[in-house]
Each structure stands twice: as structure tokens, then as C-alpha cells.
Amino acid sequence: GNSVTQMEGPVTLSEEAFLTINCTYTATGYPSLFWYVQYPGEGLQLLLKATKADDKGSNKGFEATYRKETTSFHLEKGSVQVSDSAVYFCALSYTGTASKLTFGTGTRLQVTL
Amino acid sequence: DTGVSQDPRHKITKRGQNVTFRCDPISEHNRLYWYRQTLGQGPEFLTYFQNEAQLEKSRLLSDRFSAERPKGSFSTLEIQRTEQGDSAMYLCASSWPNRDRGTTNEKLFFGSGTQLSVL
Numbered sequence: 198g199n200s201v202t203q204m205e206g207p208v209t210l211s212e213e214a215f216l217t218i219n220c221t222y223t224a225t226g227y228p229s230l231f232w233y234v235q236y237p238g239e240g241l242q243l244l245l246k247a248t249k250a251d252d253k254g255s256n257k258g259f260e261a262t263y264r265k266e267t268t269s270f271h272l273e274k275g276s277v278q279v280s281d282s283a284v285y286f287c288a289l290s291y292t293g294t295a296s297k298l299t300f301g302t303g304t305r306l307q308v309t310l
Numbered sequence: 311d312t313g314v315s316q317d318p319r320h321k322i323t324k325r326g327q328n329v330t331f332r333c334d335p336i337s338e339h340n341r342l343y344w345y346r347q348t349l350g351q352g353p354e355f356l357t358y359f360q361n362e363a364q365l366e367k368s369r370l371l372s373d374r375f376s377a378e379r380p381k382g383s384f385s386t387l388e389i390q391r392t393e394q395g396d397s398a399m400y401l402c403a404s405s406w407p408n409r410d411r412g413t414t415n416e417k418l419f420f421g422s423g424t425q426l427s428v429l
Contacts, residue, residue, distance in 0.1 A: 297358070298353070
């Protein structure tokens with residue numbers, strides 16, 4: 198079956214540090230890949246997505262590139278802020294009848310001053 | 311606030327009791343999803359509706375679980391004879407998929423969830 202593996206957290210960084218959160222997936226065919234973010238006390242929000250190989254999704258300074266050869270979709274940001282502290286989830290689904298997302302376990306990011 | 315709302319935010323119940331959660335999606339969203347998230351795990355798909363029709367149920371949804379969306383607007387998720395293993399965050403999401411140049415685009419909007427604790 199499909200699965201998503203994320204690096205375990207928590208990840209603790211100082212403000213303005215470079216962020217990478219690793220995500221790899223196992224799936225057949227060509228899924229769409231997503232990063233969702235959950236801020237404290239809030240619902241999951243779509244951060245970015247990529248629907249085919251070599252696509253780069255980007256939003257709010259975050260980027261991730263769909264790498265089919267390594268089945269990866271690592272999340273990066275050049276300079277994190279305290280306000281980026283949240284839990285980040287990598288996920289996949291197939292376009293078609295419905296968005297039944299398969300999520301990773303989430304990675305907590307803590308950014309300090 | 312016009313986002314997805316869920317009620318209650320927290321529910322504590324004793325084992326064996328029935329519980330019901332409500333989800334109000336963003337108005338005009340025709341799809342509604344239920345997910346479950348246990349501690350330290352990512353959300354897992356449970357079921358989804360297109361308007362009032364329940365189109366798919368995960369094998370995670372045992373016979374004790376039932377979901378409805380009677381008028382294609384709000385939805386309820388009922389758990390009968392709760393067990394301690396049912397303790398989790400129950401998430402609702404809604405969407406309005408659209409087709410653009412032969413591709414279906416769908417963005418899910420999630421509620422904040424209902425945290426269930428079964429004692």
C-alpha cells in the first residue's frame with residue numbers, strides 16, 4: 198500500500214537558520230504530493246503541493262521538489278522565523294475521484310530566537 | 311468565520327457510551343471528509359461524502375461507526391459503544407473540486423477537530 202515516511206522531530210532551529218524536513222514515499226503510479234502545516238490550536242492547512250515529477254511547489258518561502266527517482270519531497274526554507282513553529286505533515290494522494298490523503302507522522306518544528 | 315467548524319472541540323466519555331460529533335463544512339463545498347488522528351501519527355482517512363452520498367468508507371471504520379450528511383451540508387459522525395482505542399482527534403475537511411484542462415484540482419480545508427477521550 199501507499200505510505201509516507203518523514204524524519205522524526207522535534208526539529209529545533211534558531212531563527213534565520215536553514216530548514217530541511219525529509220519526506221519519502223512509497224506508492225504506485227504518479228501520486229500528487231503535499232505538505233500540510235498545523236499551527237498550535239488550528240486545523241491543518243495546505244502549505245504547498247506538486248502534482249508531477251520535477252514540479253516544485255512553493256509558498257511562504259517554503260519549497261519542495263517532486264523527485265520521482267528518489268521518491269522524495271523534502272521541505273526546505275532558507276531562513277525560518279519563530280512564526281514557522283508548527284507541525285509539518287507530508288502527504289500523498291491520487292487525483293481522480295477523491296482526495297484520500299495518506300499522511301506521514303508529522304515533524305514538529307520549534308524555532309527559537 | 312467561514313471555515314470548517316467542528317463541535318465539540320473536546321469530548322470525554324466512558325467506555326461503552328455513544329458519542330456524536332458534528333462538522334459544518336464551508337458553505338457550497340460539496341465534498342466532506344472525515345479523518346482520524348491518533349497521538350504521534352498522521353491523520354488517517356475514514357470516509358467521504360459527495361453532497362449527501364457517502365461514496366467510500368475505509369476499513370478503519372468499524373460497524374460501530376456511522377457517518378451521515380443528510381442534506382448535503384453538515385455531517386455527523388457517531389461512535390457507538392466507545393472503546394479506549396477510539397480515543398483520537400477526529401478531523402473534518404471539505405472541498406469544492408474543480409476541473410481545469412482535464413485535471414481535477416481539489417484543496418481540502420480542515421477543521422480544528424474534535425478530541426475524543428474514552429475513559
